Amino acid sequence: MVMSQEFHLSDRELLMSADGELSTREAERVDSHLAACWACRTRKQQIESAIGEFIRFQRDSFDKLVPPSEGPRALLRAQLGRIAESERLSGPGWLRFISRRFAWTAVVAGLLLAGGAAIGSHILLARYATRTVVVTIPNPNYTPGATVLFSQREVCTQARVKNKAVSVDLQRRVFDEYGIRSAKPSAYEVDYLITPALGGADDIHNLWPQSNRATIWNAHVKDALEDHLRDLVCDGQLDLPTAQREIAGNWIEAYKKYFHTDRPLTSSH
Amino acid sequence: MLECPPESNAVPVPRLTEVKSVSPSAVEEQLVELFDEVRVPLLRYLSAFPLTMSDSEDIVQEAFLSLFQQLQRGKTPQNLRGWLFRAAHNLALKRRIRYRKDPENTGSFTEAEALMIDPGLNPEDQLAFNQTQRRLMAVVRALPEPHRWCLNLRAEGLRYREIAEMVGMSLGAVALSLERSLALIARAVQR
Numbered sequence: 001m002v003m004s005q006e007f008h009l010s011d012r013e014l015l016m017s018a019d020g021e022l023s024t025r026e027a028e029r030v031d032s033h034l035a036a037c038w039a040c041r042t043r044k045q046q047i048e049s050a051i052g053e054f055i056r057f058q059r060d061s062f063d064k065l066v067p068p069s070e071g072p073r074a075l076l077r078a079q080l081g082r083i084a085e086s087e088r089l090s091g092p093g094w095l096r097f098i099s100r101r102f103a104w105t106a107v108v109a110g111l112l113l114a115g116g117a118a119i120g121s122h123i124l125l126a127r128y129a130t131r132t133v134v135v136t137i138p139n140p141n142y143t144p145g146a147t148v149l150f151s152q153r154e155v156c157t158q159a160r161v162k163n164k165a166v167s168v169d170l171q172r173r174v175f176d177e178y179g180i181r182s183a184k185p186s187a188y189e190v191d192y193l194i195t196p197a198l199g200g201a202d203d204i205h206n207l208w209p210q211s212n213r214a215t216i217w218n219a220h221v222k223d224a225l226e227d228h229l230r231d232l233v234c235d236g237q238l239d240l241p242t243a244q245r246e247i248a249g250n251w252i253e254a255y256k257k258y259f260h261t262d263r264p265l266t267s268s269h
Numbered sequence: 270m271l272e273c274p275p276e277s278n279a280v281p282v283p284r285l286t287e288v289k290s291v292s293p294s295a296v297e298e299q300l301v302e303l304f305d306e307v308r309v310p311l312l313r314y315l316s317a318f319p320l321t322m323s324d325s326e327d328i329v330q331e332a333f334l335s336l337f338q339q340l341q342r343g344k345t346p347q348n349l350r351g352w353l354f355r356a357a358h359n360l361a362l363k364r365r366i367r368y369r370k371d372p373e374n375t376g377s378f379t380e381a382e383a384l385m386i387d388p389g390l391n392p393e394d395q396l397a398f399n400q401t402q403r404r405l406m407a408v409v410r411a412l413p414e415p416h417r418w419c420l421n422l423r424a425e426g427l428r429y430r431e432i433a434e435m436v437g438m439s440l441g442a443v444a445l446s447l448e449r450s451l452a453l454i455a456r457a458v459q460r
Contacts, residue, residue, distance in 0.1 A: 011448050011452065012444050012445065012448045015444065015447060015448050015451065016429075016444055019423070019429070019447075021428070021429050021444070046455055047451055047455070049455070049458070050451045050452075050454045050455035050458065051424075051451065053401075053405065053454060053455075053458045054405070054409075054420065054424065054451070054454050055424055057401075057402055057405040057406070057409075058313060058316075058421075058424060060402065061402055061406065062312075062313055062316055063309065063313070065322055066309055066312055066322070067322070067326070069304075069305060069308060069309075072304075072308065072326055072329070072330065073301060073304060073305065073308075075330060076300075076301060076304055076330055076333055076334075077297070077301055079330065079334055080297045080300060080301070080333075080334070080337055081297065083334065083337060083338065083341075084294070084297060084341075141334070144327065144330055146323050146326075146327055147323060148323060149322055149323070201323050203323065203324075203327075205327050
């Protein structure tokens with residue numbers, strides 16, 4: 001006990017000892033001191049107890065907030081599948097290997113060509129300035145879908161309201177994300193992927209530029225699906241996370257599944 | 270009994286290096302398994318940022334998609350758990366800058382406060398429990414953000430070296446940060 005009266009370990013040494021962060025030599029020194037010093041052992045226990053309290057606090061207060069994993073897991077699975085599919089479509093393995101191997105050559109060649117292309121594009125720009133890309137399915141990298149923490153009851157008790165108008169700034173960000181810079185504004189409607197009526201969030205990750213030029217799978221068809229899914233949720237035939245997942249995954253496939261049809265029903269037009 | 274968070278250096282689950290030559294769907298399945306294990310720890314860590322749960326969920330998804338793309342490019346990080354925490358940290362910083370939210374206005378804390386009452390406890394215990402929890406919440410909320418990062422990362426089993434690299438601090442600064450945070454927590458509990 002003489003040693004403990006001469007000096008005590010610092011809180012940092014005690015904490016690092018508890019965390020196994022001391023070097024072997026330091027750990028031996030600390031352990032031998034602790035074996036002799038009740039005061040330091042008590043302080044070490046207090047530190048351990050504070051760690052325990054923090055962990056308990058975190059688990060008790062935070063873990064309750066975490067939504068079930070089924071929805072996020074399914075969303076991840078869908079997005080992984082889509083990325084893998086687009087990789088497969090982007091070409092066979094050997095082609096990707098060549099493109100990686102000769103990437104620098106391609107960059108240099110590209111730079112040389114860029115000058116010439118710039119002149120040509122200047123001439124062509126005016127012609128294609130208003131060309132519209134028809135987007136019927138959002139890109140999952142930009143629009144994976146986002147929800148707010150609403151329960152099924154909350155979704156169903158709120159009146160079926162019209163989607164909130166998306167601010168111009170947010171619309172511009174959505175267009176930027178999708179690389180749409182020169183189309184006529186009237187060619188697209190920035191739409192919610194998961195409709196707010198199903199707990200969709202007012203967030204860029206839940207917004208996409210739906211093309212007004214889509215003739216078959218258009219906004220009216222999607223609206224019909226949204227209404228139908230909400231009815232199923234509120235009738236208790238479908239749980240909310242599943243409905244959100246279905247519409248975020250691939251709304252056209254969801255339409256086919258829930259309306260049992262390969263083409264939009266005429267009443268959806 | 271509290272569940273012990275695994276040390277990030279010794280996570281047994283991800284063995285993605287072994288499935289590199291297997292079909293892509295096997296990699297996807299392994300990633301989904303890893304997602305099931307790491308999602309909640311990542312969300313808990315992200316509670317140190319002024320983000321809503323929905324933002325945090327997005328970040329976790331983005332981190333996993335980035336990991337998948339890395340794997341598809343033939344790059345397998347040695348420590349997948351640590352890599353995911355780092356990716357989530359960087360994505361959270363980016364999102365915070367994008368949203369320009371007030372760092373003190375922590376969405377996750379506000380959400381946690383709303384759910385603090387545990388109906389399983391009798392009124393007396395509930396009161397005592399809530400008082401301690403509220404004091405702890407006030408302490409954690411008042412910590413500077415880097416201190417919260419260190420505390421949450423350590424709580425999820427990351428080593429000081431990993432934390433230091435991730436948050437851009439020295440090892441000594443990480444130790445000091447944890448020491449101070451725990452001292453405040455100990456005081457809040459004893460009060």
